[in-house]
Amino acid sequence: MTMTEDVVATPFIGSRRLRREDPALLTGEAKYTDDIPAVGALHLAVLRSPHAHARIVSIDVSGALAIPGVVAAYTGEDLASQWAAPMPCAWPVTAEMKNPAHYPIAMGKVAYVGDGVVAIVATNHTASRDALDAIVVEYDVLPAVIDLEDALSDRVVIHESAGTNRSYIWELHPQGKETVDAIFASAAHTVSERYIQQRLIPAAMEPRAVLAMPQPFGGDFTLYTSTQVPHILKIMAAITVGIPEHLLRVVAPSVGGGFGSKLNVYAEELLCLVLARKHRCAVRWVEERTEAATSTIQGRGQIQNIELAADANGKVQAVRVHILGDMGAYLQLVTPGVPLLGAFLYAGVYDVPNMSFVCESVFTTMTPTDAYRGAGRPEATYAIERAMDSLAAKLGEDPAEFRKKNMIQKDQFPYTAMTGLQYDSGDHVGVLEKAQELVDYTGLRAEQAARRASGSKKHLGIGVSSYFEMCGLAPSRVLASLNYSAGGWEAATVRVLPTNKIQVVTGATPHGQGHETSWSMIVADKLGVSPDDIDVLHSDTALSPLGLDTYGSRSLAVGGIAIVMACDKVIDKARKIAAHQLECSEDDLEFVNGTFSVRGSSDKSMPLAGIAFEAFTAHNLPDGMEPNLEAHTTYDPPNFSWPFGTHICVVEIDEETGFTEVIKYVAIDDCGNQINPLIVEGQIHGGIVQGLAQALFEEATYDAEGNLKSGSFADYLVPSAADVPSLTLGHSVTPSPTNPLGVKGVGEAGTIGAAPAVINAIVDALSPFGITDITMPATPNRVWSAIQNAHS
Amino acid sequence: MQVSVTVNGKAQSHDVEPRTLLVHFLRESCALTGTNVGCDTSSCGACTIHIDGESVKSCTVLAAQADGASITTIEGLAAADGTLHPMQQAFHENHGLQCGYCTPGMVMASISLLDENPHPTEQEVRIGLEGNLCRCTGYHNIVKSVLAAAGQMS
Numbered sequence: 001m002t003m004t005e006d007v008v009a010t011p012f013i014g015s016r017r018l019r020r021e022d023p024a025l026l027t028g029e030a031k032y033t034d035d036i037p038a039v040g041a042l043h044l045a046v047l048r049s050p051h052a053h054a055r056i057v058s059i060d061v062s063g064a065l066a067i068p069g070v071v072a073a074y075t076g077e078d079l080a081s082q083w084a085a086p087m088p089c090a091w092p093v094t095a096e097m098k099n100p101a102h103y104p105i106a107m108g109k110v111a112y113v114g115d116g117v118v119a120i121v122a123t124n125h126t127a128s129r130d131a132l133d134a135i136v137v138e139y140d141v142l143p144a145v146i147d148l149e150d151a152l153s154d155r156v157v158i159h160e161s162a163g164t165n166r167s168y169i170w171e172l173h174p175q176g177k178e179t180v181d182a183i184f185a186s187a188a189h190t191v192s193e194r195y196i197q198q199r200l201i202p203a204a205m206e207p208r209a210v211l212a213m214p215q216p217f218g219g220d221f222t223l224y225t226s227t228q229v230p231h232i233l234k235i236m237a238a239i240t241v242g243i244p245e246h247l248l249r250v251v252a253p254s255v256g257g258g259f260g261s262k263l264n265v266y267a268e269e270l271l272c273l274v275l276a277r278k279h280r281c282a283v284r285w286v287e288e289r290t291e292a293a294t295s296t297i298q299g300r301g302q303i304q305n306i307e308l309a310a311d312a313n314g315k316v317q318a319v320r321v322h323i324l325g326d327m328g329a330y331l332q333l334v335t336p337g338v339p340l341l342g343a344f345l346y347a348g349v350y351d352v353p354n355m356s357f358v359c360e361s362v363f364t365t366m367t368p369t370d371a372y373r374g375a376g377r378p379e380a381t382y383a384i385e386r387a388m389d390s391l392a393a394k395l396g397e398d399p400a401e402f403r404k405k406n407m408i409q410k411d412q413f414p415y416t417a418m419t420g421l422q423y424d425s426g427d428h429v430g431v432l433e434k435a436q437e438l439v440d441y442t443g444l445r446a447e448q449a450a451r452r453a454s455g456s457k458k459h460l461g462i463g464v465s466s467y468f469e470m471c472g473l474a475p476s477r478v479l480a481s482l483n484y485s486a487g488g489w490e491a492a493t494v495r496v497l498p499t500n501k502i503q504v505v506t507g508a509t510p511h512g513q514g515h516e517t518s519w520s521m522i523v524a525d526k527l528g529v530s531p532d533d534i535d536v537l538h539s540d541t542a543l544s545p546l547g548l549d550t551y552g553s554r555s556l557a558v559g560g561i562a563i564v565m566a567c568d569k570v571i572d573k574a575r576k577i578a579a580h581q582l583e584c585s586e587d588d589l590e591f592v593n594g595t596f597s598v599r600g601s602s603d604k605s606m607p608l609a610g611i612a613f614e615a616f617t618a619h620n621l622p623d624g625m626e627p628n629l630e631a632h633t634t635y636d637p638p639n640f641s642w643p644f645g646t647h648i649c650v651v652e653i654d655e656e657t658g659f660t661e662v663i664k665y666v667a668i669d670d671c672g673n674q675i676n677p678l679i680v681e682g683q684i685h686g687g688i689v690q691g692l693a694q695a696l697f698e699e700a701t702y703d704a705e706g707n708l709k710s711g712s713f714a715d716y717l718v719p720s721a722a723d724v725p726s727l728t729l730g731h732s733v734t735p736s737p738t739n740p741l742g743v744k745g746v747g748e749a750g751t752i753g754a755a756p757a758v759i760n761a762i763v764d765a766l767s768p769f770g771i772t773d774i775t776m777p778a779t780p781n782r783v784w785s786a787i788q789n790a791h792s
Numbered sequence: 793m794q795v796s797v798t799v800n801g802k803a804q805s806h807d808v809e810p811r812t813l814l815v816h817f818l819r820e821s822c823a824l825t826g827t828n829v830g831c832d833t834s835s836c837g838a839c840t841i842h843i844d845g846e847s848v849k850s851c852t853v854l855a856a857q858a859d860g861a862s863i864t865t866i867e868g869l870a871a872a873d874g875t876l877h878p879m880q881q882a883f884h885e886n887h888g889l890q891c892g893y894c895t896p897g898m899v900m901a902s903i904s905l906l907d908e909n910p911h912p913t914e915q916e917v918r919i920g921l922e923g924n925l926c927r928c929t930g931y932h933n934i935v936k937s938v939l940a941a942a943g944q945m946s
Contacts (some may be wrong), residue, residue, distance in 0.1 A: 018884055025892025026880040026899065028866040029825015035825035126809065205830050205838060205893040205927050256893030257927050289831035363798070512928050585908060682887045689930030713835030713925065721918040721931035751929075752899030 002468040011371060012521035012531055013741075016678040019517045021510075021532075030254040033209035034286045040070060041211065044272055045128035046137050047118040048294065049110035052144035052365035052706020053158065054119065056108055056137060056785050063134035064120060069280070073135070074119040076107035082274040087330070088265050090485040091337035098166040100159035101708075102330040104267035110139070111329035111664050112366050113707055114294025125286075129708040142704030144365045147225075148303050148324045151362040153257075156300055158329065158363045162530075165363045167327050168336060172343055172357040174418050177681040180356035181319040185332070187309035188431035191390045196775050197302040197379045199326065199700035201710070202372050204511075206256020207287040208296060211697030212272035216280040221767075222249045225269050228258040228511055230485070234264040234541050237332070241273045248273075255511035259690070260371035261296050262511065263551045264333045269338045293711035298679035299372020300325030302406075305344065306383040316406050321346045321383070323360035327366035333746060334359060334375075335368055340482060341376030341552075342469070344419045347642060348384035349428045349468045350406040353418050359364055371551065373690055374469075379754060381467045385756035388771065389700060389763065399464050399760070400436055404429050407466070422644045423468065424736045424744075427755065431668045432734045435646040438730045439666040444650060452768055457655040461765025465647045465757035471666050471745035472557035487636065490554070491546035492562035494570050495630035496618035500609035502527065502534040503747070504566075506571035507540045507547015508559035512702030513683070513747065515555060518675045519563055522741070526567035527608060528594025546634065553745030556675065562635035562741045569631030577614055577629075578606045580622045641736050641744040645669035647688070647753035647759040658784025660762055667753060668730035672744035679745050685727055687750020693719050694751075695758035699720055699777050714786045766790075795855045799824065807923035808855050813830075814848075815839040817855035818865060824864040826896050831835030831924070835912030837924030840897035840904075841865050847904030849897075849923070866896035878944045879903050879937075898924050902938045910946045914939065 004151040024030040032236045061073035088102040105116045118135050122128035151158075158165055163676065173180065184190060204593050211224040221243055227233055228252040238245035255262065268285045273292030276283040287295065297465045303324040310316045325339045339359045347355055392402035400608035405510060407428040408415050415423040436442075441462065447461040473479075474488035493505035504519055520531035537543045547559075571591055582604050589596045597605035614620060630701045650664035667688060674680045697717040710716040717723075735742030755776065763771060769790035780785065795812075796805040799822055806821035818824045818841070819822065827850060830838030839850040842864040869877040876884065878936050889895040898921065905920040912920060917938045918931070926934060 017888065021892070022878070022884045022889060023893055026866075026876060027870050027888055028824070028896055030892055031825070032828070032893065034829075035819075037823075123896075126811075172811060203927055205836065205925065206828070207830070254892065256830075257891040287835075289833065441846050444882055514890070553908070566902065678887050682890055684931060685930035685932040686890065686928045687930070688925070712833045713831045716834040718927065720925060721920040722920045724931055726914065727930065727932050757916070 013675050014523045015676065017517060017521055017531065017676055019514045020520065021710065023515055032206055032254045033211055033224050034251060036211055036224055038211055038213060038282040038284060041284045042123060042127040042279055043125045044268065044283055045120045045132055045266065045284040045646055047114045047120065047132045049113055049115040049117050051110060051139050052113050052139050054110050054139035055143040057140050057437070058138045059118060061118060063136065064131035065132050067127055067134060069123045070131045071123060072121045072618045074105065076103060076105040079105055079119065079274065080107065080216045082554060083240060085240050085447060087267065088236045088240055088333060089335065091332040091483065093169045093170050093336045093340060093483055097166065098162035099331050099334060100162050104271045107790060108287055113295065114367055115329065116267055119548060121275055121283065134471065142702065146364055146366060146702045146704065146706050148326050148364065151364050152324065152360065158365060162786060165790050167331065167360065167361045169282060169360045170340060172307055172419065174420060177356050180320055180354050183354055184307065184309045186321060187317065189310040189314065189395060189697055190313040191387055191394060192307045193387045193390055195304045195386060197304060197382065197392055198301040198776055199301045199369065199717050200295055200299040200301055200372055200694055200698050201261045201700050202261035202296065204257030204259055204261055207289055207292050208262065208266065208268065209286040210269050210272045211278035211282060211284040213282045213672060214276040214280060216746045220249065221273060221276065222251060223273060224251045224253055225251045226255050227550055228255065228262040228509055230509055230541055231507060231547040231549050233265055233269065237270060237273060240270055241564050243273065249542045252522065254508055258511045259373040260299065260375055260551060261673065263296060263371050267649060292711045293716065294708055297332055297370035298367050299369060300379060302379055303370045304383045305380065307386050308391050310391060313399060314405065316350055316352050317651060319347050319352055323359040325359055325371055327361050327363050327491065327740050328346045328366050329363060330368050332368045337484065338369065338371055338376045340696065342380030344421055344470055345377055345380040345468060346384055348381060349408060349466045351412065353410045355418055364606055366702055373629065373687065375750045376551065376746065377469055378752045381752045382756045385465045389760045399430060400441060403464065403466055404494045406438060406544040422639060422641060424738050425734045426642060426644050427732065428466055428644060431644065431670055432646045434730050434732060435648050435666050435668045436767045438721065438728060439650065439664060441648065446528065446767045459653045459763040459765040461651045461653060461654060463649045463757045463759065463761025463764055465753050465760060466644060467753045469643045469749055469752050470640045471553040471643055473552035473554045473639060473641060474510065476636050485549065488548065488558065489634045489636040490548055490559040490562045491568045491634045492559065492762045493630060493632045494563065494566040495610065496570060496612040497579045500533070500612045501530065502529060504534060504563060504583055505537045505544045506559050506563065507544055507549065508546065508555035509549040511550065513550065513555065514679045518679060522560060523567055527570065528562065529608065537574045549734045553747035556743050557641040557739065557745040558635060558637050559740055560743060562633050564740050565633040565635055566631045568634065570629060573610060573631065574611045574629060576625065577611045580612065581620060582606055583607065586627055603604055628671060637739065639738045641672065643671045643744040643746060643749050647757040649757040651761040651765055653762065653765045653783060655787060658780040658787060660778060660783060662692065662725045662758065667750065668727045668732050669735050669749045670732040670744065671746035671749060671755065672736045673733060673742040675743065681729055683746045684729060684750040688727055688754045689719065689724050691751040691754025692724060692758055695755040695776055697723065697777050699738055708777065718746065793829065793856060795859050797860065797912060798862045800864060812855045813851055814853040814855045814858050815850035817937060818850060824865050825865055828893055828896060830893065836900055838894050838897040840900040840924065847901050849931060879941045880907035880938040882944060886933050886937040886940055888929065888934045893923060894915050894926040898926060898934060901940065902941065905938065906942055906945055911942055
């Protein structure tokens, strides 16, 4: 018996298989964009505006050009003729949406600290950076706009062409606005809450980097870039730069994390392309961390007003939401759509029959916002989960019991929500009860009561957060109804090579998620081969020409299904070849562990290996059959997928210092069937800590002049291992009935569940002081001040 | 100026500008790109290497200061036959990495941590790795990896 036969006897799906990606990453062999050599490449550096809002009066680059090694300096006007179109926004959420044209280097005016003013090209990196200090720019400084309500007032209009700071207003009133208003007018109980979603800096560990390599005589361009979306970028760059799409290849090499921040089309990617075209040689750029704080998108940035109306029994009857969204200075790739991704989740996991949602989004003189892990859904979950706690407190009910009473019950699935969307499957009460058991909810409540009775200065708080996540982005027709400019399908190719090794091509683009490992496990089970005999090709538009990339927890729920379908097509074709050669009917063949056998006569069989070789030689194929054994599919999901779960956070707050310690954190995230639990858990761990970081540590803070005050890792508190707790994960599997793997997606779940769990715990701990809310991040200073204010 | 060092057992001598940081010397002059740059404030630890057996953030040292030193980078850990260092193996087995960008620095710092404290508690590992940031793993499995390696390496 060979090793391979031994291995393939086991199903791989569901096993904790170690990642094949690891050895290259653990040894320094993996190549990130800045690791790719390019002899003779020019180096790009960008002079960035030190002002949030200003007219450019004059620019003098003569000092920069005098520095040895500096090749050229370009203002926005110098490059104006290079652009076929302005920077792209792919999500015009309404026909009236204001989207002022903006370009990689500003022309005439800057609108945030970090806006590009001059592009320097030099023969080496240090010369390019030295040149920035030698440029003299005269600005006519204008007032900054950093407050969203101030922006909405149009006191200072940032973009004259728009005439207003309001980019759009988007509304969703499935039952009619008047219906919802009437419910509120007559409701037995209501709460009205206002929450701030602070701006966050995504801070993927690899700063962005770009390398554009032209073939000046051949006419082709290869763009290496640290991106989540090489496929989307190829199309957008072609449109913006005017390089014909078929001559542009985009490669995302090893990518050091994204979290949404690399789901974009960035100025520097486009600049490297136009400068490579202009100078007829390679151009590279690498972002510095402090530069990244303003030149890479930021996340969140909303003021949320949420109201709940409940009947006399405490059953929520309606939710009414008004969001004020901070777009930043310009619209990036999907900036305006981010609040809309949350619009459908403001009733969370609850059986609420009525809703009313309004989102107004405004321009400010700060770095553009865009998708950051969860994109709209953590914000929505935060609002409903905080508001549910407020309502429970108002009614004097336990927050967990109050949730259960309002939850969509297991037997209601598939459940058609009041928004018209259908939720595939769920067991909200079940996971909440499991989480309560895991954390010892009853015991903790008893301990809390005992501490309070004893007058302890160490306050125990228990915070519950239950969530629903809208994943598997997305059915293309639903995207159409939201005015999104692309579809939501994913592509896959499965190719059996003559020696029975397999190539899998995926349009998903991993940047740490371990797709190579998971995809090979799926294909191994489908085709009865070892995962070691499968290679997974991705992230290069020359190898994987079709795809819509990785974001929104979509890779498995959409891309994984495309792979299953391609495997099925391969099996169908192989079956035809086997039937032809074994001289039997296709219906008589069964395919088990990589071998076709005639039912009832075990001596008549043909392994996939033999069929692969027959497909290659083409000596004896059925008439008219093409000589290959490969299949291509694109899969457009029929529905979103709906992962769900409950997180319970336990904090201890020191009344004397305001310091919050997370002493226990329990999470049960149900993402349907799990391909590789090891990877699933890793995604949840990382997600939780990012959500916990929003709750406790992170905030992009600006001063009144629009300067980012937290622009480096010295000022912006990305937590370290010492700042965060060990995590306890429970287990729940509720398969999705809408796809053949029964999967839902898990990339954002942790982040979505975490922030409200932490803040609910803190507010719970502080409730004896009469404190009913705390703004994120709940720093020791904020908590201490809240306690002092409560005392006075 | 000429800087001569031993990197992963191999003599390297290169002419660099005096202001060159050691991390850039390693990445550009020595073409050892496994050591990553994650920040510009010596906060993230992605560039952690060993100089004469001690872990150092290579962005905090000028190449000139390392003249004559013996340096180990992530490329120097695995055996010639491809066998991973026990710390690398522990990270692999415990899923202590996702995107991998912090990993070289995290592995180098972790080896140094165990050199100083071969049997750390979970809390000692967390505090010991305070200078190395990771955005993917939430640290849970990194801590688990280091504790597992401590069991293996002692």
